[in-house]
Amino acid sequence: MAQLGTTGNPLRVAIIGSGPAGFYTVSNFLKHEDMVVEMDMYERLPTPFGLVRAGVAPDHQKYKTVTKGYDKSANVSSFRFFGNVEYGKHVKLEDLQRYYHQVIFATGAQSDRSLGIPGEDLKGSHSATDFVAWYNGHPDYADYQFDLGCEAVAIVGLGNVAVDVARILCKTPDELGATDMADYAVEALRHSQVKTVYILGRRGPAQAAFTPPEIREMGELEDADVHVPRDEAELDTLSREAMEASGDRNAVKNVQAIQEYAQRETQGKNKQLIIRFLVSPVEIIGDDQGRVSAMKIVRNEISRDDKGRIGARPTEQTETLPVGLVFRSVGYRGVPLPEIPFDESAGTIPNVSGRVTDLAGTVQEGIYVAGWIKRGPSGVIGTNKVDAKDTVESMVEDAKAGKTFSPEKSGVDDALALVRSRQPDLVTYSDWRKIDEVELERGRESKRPRVKFTNVPDFLSVLER
Secondary structure, X not given: OOXXXXXXXXXXXXXXXXXHHHHHHXXXXXXXXXXXXXXXXXXXXXXXXXXXXXXXXOOOHHHHHHHHHHHHHHOOOOEEEEEOOOEOOOEOHHHHHHHOOEEEEOOOOOEEOOOOXXXXXXXXXXXXXXXXXXXXXXXXXXXXXXXXXXXXXXXXXXXXXXXXXXXXXXXXXXXXXXXXXXXXXXXXXXXXXXXXXXXXXXXXXXXXXXXXXXXXXXXXXXXXXXXXXXXXXXXXXXXXXXXHHHOOHHHHHXXXXXXXXXXXXXXXXXXXXXXXXXXXXXXXXXXXOOEEEEEEEEEXXXXXXXXXXXXXXXXXXXXXXXXXXXXXXXOEEOOOOOOOOOEOOOOEOOEEOOEEEOOOOOEEEEEEEOOHHHHOOOOOOOHHHHHHHHHHHHHHHHHHOOOOXXXXXXXXXXXXXXXXXXXXOOEXXXXXXXHHHHXXXXXXXXXXXXOOOOOHHHHHHHOOO
């Protein structure tokens, strides 16, 4: 048989997940012109692009233009998309080992970390991830209910997701109506009674995880004033010294924006966005109906641990915020996959340079990871390009060394036949393009970027099956 990675014996790769990490795996393989590779991408949903479609804020359309590059990768003859096909249900690891030389998991970090405080399970206490997926029209979350009849909301966390949720809650119906947000979410938010939104961070402005463009944008809201308590906007000595020593320009810009908001006079807008620092929730309080009615928070102070890291420790000063809805956004973690090692403490698949290992560190030949399931939820969309490059380098190196699966059936049509036998409602990339065009046309009719389908039967109905 011809050498692996040649025209006579192409390297066959299965990619599980169609978000940025999955598509950057494709584009990085295409750069290896000395390696002939056939790639099949498996996606549980009928639609590609992962969090670019279902996680990027609907009012941030410019960030979604990365899909043009993904579409270019999908257009090569060596790529196929198997949408509406779930790993662990329609295909299992043993199936993939029979049809491919290598498998790479790019499944992201799909669940959120908990606060670990009393009252977290009350009605009205939610993951920010769930809310984001809901308003973005993710089919798994289209039937979720969020009670927007309360006047005040608390969002716990200081990252971009927390800021996104706050911004969406503070925007006017007209602002939201110009996005590709799910129709049901636009309608629900149109009738929202929310007037006050708190963003709560346990550390100070210098440690905030949001980016300067995100925090600056908050000051441009049409009908919401932004307020930061002046004492909480000021930097303590430890934070100032650490920021100056690190030379972190983003931190400097964040602090500047926060301190400007602290000096800003209110303009009498209908909604108030209050950003708090150095506070942590210690209890979510419920009413006699088991619903969120308030949140108890404790004031913190900046400290340095024995390893020199800046952190926050609680004081004895507490206060109670009257809120009827809570969103936690304090970090995300991966979900275990059938037959694949998983590090519960890290929320990732253990690996070395993308090569999956068991918990003892032994490499599992032929199995790889990329993206958040590999490194944890860090970085921006583009970070996945470098991350995928690292893994693809390992995959190419292993392929050249013969460290792969030995598939029984390596013909390009064999895997397709298997998938169609397991999932007759397979969605190909050409099928996705039909769905995409219908959504875009619906958007043009409504003067919006697109109008999304939000359940699987509607996606499939476009394909006239």
